[in-house]
Amino acid sequence: MSLDRPGAPGLGLDIRPRPYLYLSVGLVAGAVIALQICIMRIFSVGSWAHFGSLVVSLAMLGFGLTSAVMCIAKSWFERHWHGVAAASLFLFGPLMVAANLVAQQIPFNAIFLISDPMQKWRLLENFLLYMLPFLAGAVFLGTVFLKAQKIFGRVYFADLTGSGIGGLVFLGAMFLINPDNLIVIPLLLWFVGTVLWFEAVDHRRGSFWLVACAALAVAAHFTLPDLLDIRKLAVSDYKGVAYARKFPDSARVYERASPFGYMEVYSSSYLHFAPGLSDNAAFNLPMMPPNAYLGMYIDGDGPSGIIRDLPPNETDYFRYLSMYYPYLIKNAPDTFVVQFGGGLSASVALKNSKTVTVAEGNPAVLAAFQGDKDLRDFTGDILHNPKVRVIDYDGRLYLAYTQNRYDVIDLSLADSAGLSNPGGFAIVEKFSYTREAMRSYMRALKDGGVLSVTLWNKEEPPKSVLKLYTTMAAAAHDLDGDISNRFFVAASYLSTATVLYKRNGFTADEVEKLRAHTRAMSFDEIYSPGLVYDNAKTAEVLDGYKNQIFFDAAPPGDEPKDEPPPDSPAEGSDPNQPASTVPATTMGQLTWDRLVHGGWDDIARSYVFDTRILTNTRPYFAAYVRPADLPRITDRLELFQDEWGYILLWATLAIACITATSLVALPVIFGWRTIFSHYPGKFRTIVYFACLGLGYIMVEVGLIAEFILALSNPIVSASVLITGMLVFSGLGSLVSERFLDRARQTMPIIFLAIGALLIGYGLFLDRALDFIGTFNYWLRLVFCFALIFPPAFLMGFPMPTAMTSLARLGKDHMFLWAWGINGCFSVIGAALVPILATSYGLSTVLIVSGCAYLLAMMAFFAVLLPLGTQRPIEAAA
Amino acid sequence: MHRRTFLFSSAAAVAGTLLPRNAGANVPKPYSFDIFPPTNSREAFIGWMQSNRGENPNFLGLRWSRYEVLLRNKDLWEKRNTRAFLMTPREEFVLKQNLGRVYEHDFLDIGYGVTISGPHLVSRMTSTIDVKLGEKVLEIGTGSGYQSAYLSNLTDKVWTIEIIRPLASRTRGIYDALIDHGYSEFKSITSKNADGYYGWEEAAPFDKIIVTCGIDHIPPPLLQQLKPGGVMVIPVGPPGAQRVLKVTKEQGPNGQMTIARSDIYNGKIVPFVAFTKLEGDVIKGTHNQ
Numbered sequence A: 001m002s003l004d005r006p007g008a009p010g011l012g013l014d015i016r017p018r019p020y021l022y023l024s025v026g027l028v029a030g031a032v033i034a035l036q037i038c039i040m041r042i043f044s045v046g047s048w049a050h051f052g053s054l055v056v057s058l059a060m061l062g063f064g065l066t067s068a069v070m071c072i073a074k075s076w077f078e079r080h081w082h083g084v085a086a087a088s089l090f091l092f093g094p095l096m097v098a099a100n101l102v103a104q105q106i107p108f109n110a111i112f113l114i115s116d117p118m119q120k121w122r123l124l125e126n127f128l129l130y131m132l133p134f135l136a137g138a139v140f141l142g143t144v145f146l147k148a149q150k151i152f153g154r155v156y157f158a159d160l161t162g163s164g165i166g167g168l169v170f171l172g173a174m175f176l177i178n179p180d181n182l183i184v185i186p187l188l189l190w191f192v193g194t195v196l197w198f199e200a201v202d203h204r205r206g207s208f209w210l211v212a213c214a215a216l217a218v219a220a221h222f223t224l225p226d227l228l229d230i231r232k233l234a235v236s237d238y239k240g241v242a243y244a245r246k247f248p249d250s251a252r253v254y255e256r257a258s259p260f261g262y263m264e265v266y267s268s269s270y271l272h273f274a275p276g277l278s279d280n281a282a283f284n285l286p287m288m289p290p291n292a293y294l295g296m297y298i299d300g301d302g303p304s305g306i307i308r309d310l311p312p313n314e315t316d317y318f319r320y321l322s323m324y325y326p327y328l329i330k331n332a333p334d335t336f337v338v339q340f341g342g343g344l345s346a347s348v349a350l351k352n353s354k355t356v357t358v359a360e361g362n363p364a365v366l367a368a369f370q371g372d373k374d375l376r377d378f379t380g381d382i383l384h385n386p387k388v389r390v391i392d393y394d395g396r397l398y399l400a401y402t403q404n405r406y407d408v409i410d411l412s413l414a415d416s417a418g419l420s421n422p423g424g425f426a427i428v429e430k431f432s433y434t435r436e437a438m439r440s441y442m443r444a445l446k447d448g449g450v451l452s453v454t455l456w457n458k459e460e461p462p463k464s465v466l467k468l469y470t471t472m473a474a475a476a477h478d479l480d481g482d483i484s485n486r487f488f489v490a491a492s493y494l495s496t497a498t499v500l501y502k503r504n505g506f507t508a509d510e511v512e513k514l515r516a517h518t519r520a521m522s523f524d525e526i527y528s529p530g531l532v533y534d535n536a537k538t539a540e541v542l543d544g545y546k547n548q549i550f551f552d553a554a555p556p557g558d559e560p561k562d563e564p565p566p567d568s569p570a571e572g573s574d575p576n577q578p579a580s581t582v583p584a585t586t587m588g589q590l591t592w593d594r595l596v597h598g599g600w601d602d603i604a605r606s607y608v609f610d611t612r613i614l615t616n617t618r619p620y621f622a623a624y625v626r627p628a629d630l631p632r633i634t635d636r637l638e639l640f641q642d643e644w645g646y647i648l649l650w651a652t653l654a655i656a657c658i659t660a661t662s663l664v665a666l667p668v669i670f671g672w673r674t675i676f677s678h679y680p681g682k683f684r685t686i687v688y689f690a691c692l693g694l695g696y697i698m699v700e701v702g703l704i705a706e707f708i709l710a711l712s713n714p715i716v717s718a719s720v721l722i723t724g725m726l727v728f729s730g731l732g733s734l735v736s737e738r739f740l741d742r743a744r745q746t747m748p749i750i751f752l753a754i755g756a757l758l759i760g761y762g763l764f765l766d767r768a769l770d771f772i773g774t775f776n777y778w779l780r781l782v783f784c785f786a787l788i789f790p791p792a793f794l795m796g797f798p799m800p801t802a803m804t805s806l807a808r809l810g811k812d813h814m815f816l817w818a819w820g821i822n823g824c825f826s827v828i829g830a831a832l833v834p835i836l837a838t839s840y841g842l843s844t845v846l847i848v849s850g851c852a853y854l855l856a857m858m859a860f861f862a863v864l865l866p867l868g869t870q871r872p873i874e875a876a877a
Numbered sequence B: 001m002h003r004r005t006f007l008f009s010s011a012a013a014v015a016g017t018l019l020p021r022n023a024g025a026n027v028p029k030p031y032s033f034d035i036f037p038p039t040n041s042r043e044a045f046i047g048w049m050q051s052n053r054g055e056n057p058n059f060l061g062l063r064w065s066r067y068e069v070l071l072r073n074k075d076l077w078e079k080r081n082t083r084a085f086l087m088t089p090r091e092e093f094v095l096k097q098n099l100g101r102v103y104e105h106d107f108l109d110i111g112y113g114v115t116i117s118g119p120h121l122v123s124r125m126t127s128t129i130d131v132k133l134g135e136k137v138l139e140i141g142t143g144s145g146y147q148s149a150y151l152s153n154l155t156d157k158v159w160t161i162e163i164i165r166p167l168a169s170r171t172r173g174i175y176d177a178l179i180d181h182g183y184s185e186f187k188s189i190t191s192k193n194a195d196g197y198y199g200w201e202e203a204a205p206f207d208k209i210i211v212t213c214g215i216d217h218i219p220p221p222l223l224q225q226l227k228p229g230g231v232m233v234i235p236v237g238p239p240g241a242q243r244v245l246k247v248t249k250e251q252g253p254n255g256q257m258t259i260a261r262s263d264i265y266n267g268k269i270v271p272f273v274a275f276t277k278l279e280g281d282v283i284k285g286t287h288n289q
């Protein structure tokens, strides 16, 4: 077998490999990725991010569909390639605009997804509409690949690099353009890409029509909404910001778009915040300060409260907030606030501390509070207060490596904007709450210093607070053997929970003070050194919770009518009787009793939800429902509305698997006997491309999550990874061409190296990233790119090597189909990552992708089997 | 764009509610707290309601079916509350496009990013505060108006506050129209458009308070306006998956006020809502089967 060198005579290229061709492919690929991110942004701002992920990842099945169709009708496409490419390009841009405008008019209302039978169809309409432009893009790219298949490596290089750079361009554009107009970026990339395409195929007349077409699309986006009185970006009435806009006296006082989110600040007398306020404040305070807050919304979610610079006589109510606890036992401390947020905990700290160091990892928040005149006035310019020092990156990273020590470290309700997100919470990495982070906080305390962590306690049965408890106990165990006098925990039912950890333990006096305060505030004492837990309630509370979630329906019709149930509140509301302890309080007490004195594992096993700790490899307050229990909750999804983000992942995975396998099967059904009959090793070829599709995307998505450790921002991390991975793989793809003749020898080595690198990354990457996080930001970026390079570069080899081989062996159908299989399994892989990550951790994601590449190695030789070999199995063995 | 969105949704919402209600039927017989619809059979109930209240038999059938489920699920357990549910025409308080699902267990959209709570939640919350005739009740979050309409069948002193101005006036309009049609019980509902955070100072104190909107803490003014021995309920969590916090205010012998938090099952763990399925007006087992 001899493979032609590119450019050599006899290559049989239909398209002349001019620079314009590569540029055009790169730009169109860039437009595809920019459109993906754009749609995600539109969903984040208009409804909820996880619905965007669902729609976009499924829309990418457009590539699979295209490949299946092209595979079946290959000769037609070959004959009409010129027209097909031109037509699909012409359509791509206008379809972006049209699909978006139409989709925004669909009254899709995520929060009624379960209860309103119409809503799932509206979600489907969204998906079908947004898939249209991707289909056009896919047809264009597919046609080019088909016609330039023998130089696939180079076209693929253009494709990947273009995608990577497209992502970067989009990132930059997010600084300048509000979410409702971001669609102009993919439109622009498409326009330039298309102009160059007509240059590449010497079809200059096309450019004239193109300009007209693009002008129409832009005009439609900017004028139609006003003319027809329709919406460019429909913000759900159920988003936090939608309410702020309806308050009669509300006014937007700040607005800024950036990659760190679309930030808006509203003022209104209707905004009231006092997270974890004791009910007793009502009888001891003359009044709550009016107009004390602005509401901050990021991507329409919120509000988080921005507190006014209050005169001393109005701050009495701080004492009634749960975050006040550490100041009861620490006088004039040096305080560290791990996340500034809207500034409430910083204000409380400032009122009670000698010095306050406050960290904020979101540059957009810092820019607003340090730069905007109105916000500076409102907050009394808190960030320039002489007692305040600002750390302009993640507090977690700062504390991990600083030599400074603090009396109080506060992590209060950080980034928990919004009390209840009716659309559910997306799966996000919370590295500030992991065991490793907690350990750093504990170590950064002075002798006798106090770490105070406050979290919302709004779930019943409790979920996130139990994870917090187990995580903090694990971290404390890492430092000391006996932790029994290290903790004090108090909570308020369906409000907040606060965990105090004291370096070297609480004294008896301090414990008494804290308990007295807890009583005075009517909070529930969950743990204090010496608290005796009554074991008799254990079975009841555990069974009760199981029953609450996994109840079987009562047999209908057997209760006596017109009679109160035995436990009815009407009977029991004797005001002289103390209210019985609610189960959530008992559960908290039980948890701490066992965490401190041993035996927690047994309890955890019989608890309704997963309570495993957060670690740097599994940093999620999510996935409380154990996967094995999922089938049992499908009929009661309403009870899990806060977990829809997680449940949607399973839905995405299920839909992706079903659709992807049917798409892959399509050509099989049409042509296993005819088209493919003389293709040897087809099954292993499928395995090969499936592994590549799965492996590549899993690495990309998994690393985006993991790199937040060092880069402390999901958007930056996504951009670094998308750009880094794709560009480096593009380079790999370009270089792979040189090794094509020696593929049999080199590829196994490459696969082994990829497998080893990924598994190694899986095992050690989190430590490396944690360390990288301590450098200045530019150096961090450099180190991150350096870490991405080796696997990404090598991962650029397998795809073009195999595709070019298929092409040169004349396995044209297989070539087209392989591209689709790869695409379909990318969709599955992308959906699989968060599920694997929440259940088994990010390291597992990398290890699984490493294994996928090793499996691909074993299937590789089937790709090289020439056409017509009768007994392919032996030939490859 | 934001102004436009607002106009769009308010126009849509208004269009959605101005329904031809019950073909303009007037309530034939005067209202009194002494009249009780029969509960011995569906037919008797429907017949009585038609002749005494002039309501649509289809909705009455659906209401009856939901009533049976509410009883079984122990969301209603007492005669006056049962009566209040049966006497309140929920179909007058939902958007036209949701009329087909008006008595289903789910919460429904009523425009402005607001929902009307499902019948189980409303009944459970109302039964819990055990309103007696003559007691003063404050509702925060009028929304559709259904909750206050329900309350007006339990007591003749109901105050309700809504923060969203166009919604407040829309609902006021619904009450007024219904009063014109003879629903004289709704005359005992006093409503205003204001921030419920500060309660209703002029009308305070209240025996019972029902809050139907979420906030990160219980507004201190509301606790102050609650009488000693009074009860307040507040749902916590996203619509559809809410826990209801029950707050009782007690006065100790020394005059000291204390507030106790529990949930509306008094600390017992009970499946929050039985997933009883209602198809048309027939109960088709439960969602678990």
Ligand SMILES: C[S@@+](CC[C@H](N)C(=O)[O-])C[C@H]1O[C@@H](n2cnc3c(N)ncnc32)[C@H](O)[C@@H]1O
Residues within 6 Å of the ligand: B114, B115, B116, B117, B140, B141, B142, B143, B144, B145, B146, B147, B148, B161, B162, B163, B164, B167, B194, B195, B196, B197, B212, B213, B214
């Ligand atoms: C779940 S809905 C009410 C359901 C209503 N009770 C019913 O039966 O249809 C909550 C309502 O509370 C209103 N609301 C929210 N915050 C409020 C406040 N601070 N004061 C008064 N009403 C408020 C909302 O506008 C909304 O109409």
